[in-house]
Amino acid sequence: MSLAGKVALVTGSTSGIGLGIAQALAGAGADVILNGFGDASAALAEVGRHGTRVGHHAADLGSVEQLNDLFAYAEREFGGVDILVNNAGIQHVAPVEAFPMERWDAIIALNLSAVFHSTRLALPGMRQRNWGRVINIASVHGQVGSVGKAAYVAAKHGVVGLTKVVGLETATSNVTCNAICPGWVLTPLVQKQIDDRIASGVDPQQAQQDLLAEKQPSHAFVTPQHLGELVLFLCSEAGSQVRGAAWNIDGGWLAQ
Ligand code: NAD
Numbered sequence: 001m002s003l004a005g006k007v008a009l010v011t012g013s014t015s016g017i018g019l020g021i022a023q024a025l026a027g028a029g030a031d032v033i034l035n036g037f038g039d040a041s042a043a044l045a046e047v048g049r050h051g052t053r054v055g056h057h058a059a060d061l062g063s064v065e066q067l068n069d070l071f072a073y074a075e076r077e078f079g080g081v082d083i084l085v086n087n088a089g090i091q092h093v094a095p096v097e098a099f100p101m102e103r104w105d106a107i108i109a110l111n112l113s114a115v116f117h118s119t120r121l122a123l124p125g126m127r128q129r130n131w132g133r134v135i136n137i138a139s140v141h142g143q144v145g146s147v148g149k150a151a152y153v154a155a156k157h158g159v160v161g162l163t164k165v166v167g168l169e170t171a172t173s174n175v176t177c178n179a180i181c182p183g184w185v186l187t188p189l190v191q192k193q194i195d196d197r198i199a200s201g202v203d204p205q206q207a208q209q210d211l212l213a214e215k216q217p218s219h220a221f222v223t224p225q226h227l228g229e230l231v232l233f234l235c236s237e238a239g240s241q242v243r244g245a246a247w248n249i250d251g252g253w254l255a256q
Contacts, residue, residue, distance in 0.1 A: 001236045004029035004052075007078045009070075011035045011061055011118065012088025014043045016187030017137060020224020021085055021231050026050035028232055030083060033074055035059055053078070061088050061114040062106060071121040080125040083235060086115040086159075087137040091189050093148040093196075104151045111155035112162075119166055123175065132175035133235050136163050137227070140183050140253045142246060146215075156181075160246045167244020176243050178234055183250030184212060186221045218251030 008025040012018040014036030023046060026032045031053040034043055040056040048054045057073045059066035074081050089111045092103040119134055126132025141149060142156035159179060166177035184190055190211075197207035212219045230249055233239050248254045 002029045006030045006082040008083035009033040009081045010085040014038050014040050017224045018087040021228045022047045024228025026052045062109040067117050081122045083133045084122040085135045091152050096150045107151035112158040126175045130174050134177040136179040138179040138181050140181050140250045142181050164244040179246045181246050181248040182222050183216045183253040216251040216253050
């Protein structure tokens with residue numbers, strides 16, 4: 001499959017899952033717009049080695065104004081967005097009664113509202129060009145809960161619901177919208193949760209094994225490469241009738 005001539009925007013792609021997905025899309029021939037915090041030079045080099053056009057915009061997607069800037073940049077520099085991967089996300093773990101209000105607001109703004117705003121901004125161009133893919137990186141936490149993750153679970157369930165609506169609203173077009181629901185992937189977001197266990201005195205190797213054993217029957221991490229390949233499938237002709245789905249890729253987490 002070739003995605004030559006398509007432009008992909010992957011939010012939160014300076015590290016972790018987003019970077020893996022950006023690499024897969026560039027490997028298939030797409031031009032890629034990266035987004036995310038921190039020094040983007042390593043991500044630009046890694047994604048750029050495939051020879052397609054790569055850009056980076058550091059918009060903070062918790063701000064609607066900066067989201068507008070990102071889409072104006074995509075239009076001006078790349079001619080619009082054909083493949084939108086809503087991936088940027090953050091986590092905070094605390095019981096509901098102690099959940100910091102500022103963390104609740106930040107998680108809902110980035111993990112849910114930004115998905116709505118970017119979809120709203122991307123769809124007109126996709127409809128006009130008569131082809132598009134909206135792929136939301138939700139989570140198993142879009143389908144089940146876990147203690148301490150009120151904001152994250154609420155936001156991810158919201159993303160799965162939003163995905164169904166956009167999937168229906170685009171159902172008769174060549175635009176599709178789907179969610180991917182990963183289990184544990186070893187990225188900075190999850191490493192922080194492993195580090196919390198290490199800080200409480202658990203051996204590092206054991207902390208990783210305990211984390212997996214509690215939820216993920218395979219006892220193995222999903223990788224950004226696995227997720228990149230699933231994104232490519234959803235972009236393919238064979239994926240064109242997958243619509244409004246919440247596709248788990250979770251080592252068996254949701255089968256329990
Ligand atoms: P990560 O922390 O490695 O990467 C997050 C990316 O988002 C980074 O590029 C960061 O710069 C960017 N980012 C953070 N705040 C931002 C903001 N306000 N505006 C723009 N960009 C911002 O995390 P990850 O594990 O790769 O997670 C990526 C997505 O996958 C998230 O939506 C997460 O909820 C989801 N997910 C992760 C796992 C996992 O086990 N790691 C499992 C299921 C779902």
